[in-house]
Amino acid sequence: MAKEKPGKLEVKSFADHHVITQPNPLRKVLLRVPESDLDDPVGRAEKALAGLSGEFKNWMAIEADRLSAAHAAILKGGFTDDSREELFRAAHDIKGDAATFGFPSAGAAAESLCRIIEHAPDLELVPSDLIRHHINAIQAIVRERTKLDTAATAGVLSRSLRGIADEFLTYANRDRPEHLEAILAPSIIPVE
Amino acid sequence: MYRIDFNKLRFLICDDNPHMRRILRTLLHSFGAREAYESEDGATALEMYTHYVPDIVITDWAMPIFDGLELAQMIRQPESKGNPYAPIIMLTGHSEKRRVTVARDAGVTEFLAKPISAKGLYQRILNVVANPRPFIKTKTYFGPDRRRNTNNAYIGPERRIGGEMEVMQQPSLLDKARSSV
Numbered sequence: 001m002a003k004e005k006p007g008k009l010e011v012k013s014f015a016d017h018h019v020i021t022q023p024n025p026l027r028k029v030l031l032r033v034p035e036s037d038l039d040d041p042v043g044r045a046e047k048a049l050a051g052l053s054g055e056f057k058n059w060m061a062i063e064a065d066r067l068s069a070a071h072a073a074i075l076k077g078g079f080t081d082d083s084r085e086e087l088f089r090a091a092h093d094i095k096g097d098a099a100t101f102g103f104p105s106a107g108a109a110a111e112s113l114c115r116i117i118e119h120a121p122d123l124e125l126v127p128s129d130l131i132r133h134h135i136n137a138i139q140a141i142v143r144e145r146t147k148l149d150t151a152a153t154a155g156v157l158s159r160s161l162r163g164i165a166d167e168f169l170t171y172a173n174r175d176r177p178e179h180l181e182a183i184l185a186p187s188i189i190p191v192e
Numbered sequence: 193m194y195r196i197d198f199n200k201l202r203f204l205i206c207d208d209n210p211h212m213r214r215i216l217r218t219l220l221h222s223f224g225a226r227e228a229y230e231s232e233d234g235a236t237a238l239e240m241y242t243h244y245v246p247d248i249v250i251t252d253w254a255m256p257i258f259d260g261l262e263l264a265q266m267i268r269q270p271e272s273k274g275n276p277y278a279p280i281i282m283l284t285g286h287s288e289k290r291r292v293t294v295a296r297d298a299g300v301t302e303f304l305a306k307p308i309s310a311k312g313l314y315q316r317i318l319n320v321v322a323n324p325r326p327f328i329k330t331k332t333y334f335g336p337d338r339r340r341n342t343n344n345a346y347i348g349p350e351r352r353i354g355g356e357m358e359v360m361q362q363p364s365l366l367d368k369a370r371s372s373v
Contacts, residue, residue: 019337020327022277026247029197030322039195045222045310052218059211092254093209096285096306100215107307111287187287188305 049100056101057145063097064106064142066090071135079123088117094138105154106141109134112162119169119179130168134161196321198224204246205230206237206263207283208255212308216250216283219310223317234258238266242274248320250313253284253295260284261298268299270334277327279320279336283308299335301325 012019033039067090074083091113098107113134120126141154166183173179198220205216205228213230220228229244231237235257241249249267251260258266264280279301284291287305295303302316325337 016330018329020329024324025277026201026279026321026324029200029247031195031197033193033195035193037193037195041195041198041223042310042314045219045314048218048222049215049310052215063211089208089254089256092285093212096308097209097212099307101211114285182288182290185288185290188289188292 053102057142060094060098060101060103060106060142063090063094064139067094067110067135067138071131084117084123088114091117091134103141103145103154105151105158106138108155108158109137109141109161112158112165113138115169115183116165119173119183121172121176121179125172126168130165134165137161194322196223196318199226201225201248201321202227202244202246203229204237204240204244204249205251206232206234206249206255206260207252208232209252212252212283215308216313219308219313222310223314232256234260234263234266237263241267241278245275246278248317249278249280250283251280253282253286253291261295261300264295264298264300264335268335270329276334279324281313281316281320283313296338297333299333301336 008022010021012021067087070083070087070090074087077083091110094110095107095114098104098110113131116126116130116134117123137154137157141150141157144150145154169183170180173183203220203225205213205220207213207216207230210232213232217228217230227246229240229246231240233256234251237249237251240246241263249263251263253260260282264282267274267278267280268276270276280299281302281304282295282300283304283306284295285306292303301320304312304316325340327335328337
């Protein structure tokens with residue numbers, strides 16, 4: 001598909017901009033099918049994803065260990081650009097992946113940690129327990145999921161951490177309106 | 193009703209997380225795609241973009257070397273030798289509205305916040321295939337039309353100068369195609 005030549009561009013010029021159109025280069029991949037067509041690519045993909053789910057716990061443990069390692073490096077060498085970046089990236093990956101892997105509360109705790117890293121005016125001044133409790137909570141949620149009461153406890157834990165983190169960030173950014181606005185803005189992901 | 197022939201599409205996946213790449217590959221192959229190239233950082237992705245000429249790019253935001261936002265900006269160079277028009281779907285853990293705006297202003301075509309779902313990914317792909325937007329070039333922007341609201345009566349801020357032709361009509365294929373999901 002990609003080897004086909006692009007269609008001819010049509011450019012319309014205006015006072016402060018140009019509008020560029022071309023025949024849809026991907027139109028050929030749109031197939032007209034009868035209403036009775038039973039193909040279900042989304043259902044097929046969901047089944048395939050379910051087939052991977054046996055690996056999710058192991059993947060989640062790897063992600064949590066990466067986060068702990070990033071934290072250990074900071075405890076040893078302090079915050080540097082690289083160590084901060086690695087901690088953020090490890091937490092950010094968990095934030096994005098955890099719900100897919102069946103650990104939504106770990107994702108919520110990781111999101112809270114990301115907000116601390118992103119919005120704290122000075123990470124050296126963040127209470128070390130605040131960061132440590134987030135990481136311990138994520139590890140606990142990942143390791144203890146098989147226990148019966150874990151889901152409810154994990155939810156309470158991640159919400160509590162988020163509340164404490166938000167309280168800290170709101171106070172720490174009281175003179176930084178652009179950060180305050182970002183902290184208080186709602187997520188684009190609907191609450192479940 | 194319309195369906196996508198994924199068999200004919202070539203994808204470039206860019207994500208530094210191997211687990212997410214595996215999930216994306218699984219989803220795309222389940223949809224029917226055969227060609228899905230993968231890179232784990234923005235720099236490699238840019239090389240692969242030039243080499244493989246993908247039809248659709250799916251990229252993470254936070255990545256080493258240069259990130260998905262920079263990748264989008266480098267692809268959206270109107271004078272470049274490569275194709276600056278390929279649809280870019282940004283798949284990211286960022287879930288703040290201001291991030292969507294920043295991604296849009298970098299030339300990203302569709303934004304998909306994690307956690308990923310098969311339906312969400314399929315709908316974004318369907319949107320870029322069935323409903324491509326015209327590109328806009330200004331002094332400060334080159335990328336797909338950022339305005340999805342085709343209201344000619346709009347008189348708010350940042351209105352473009354240029355009269356009636358400034359808003360292009362969108363094709364209606366998307367609505368027809370959506371019925372297939």
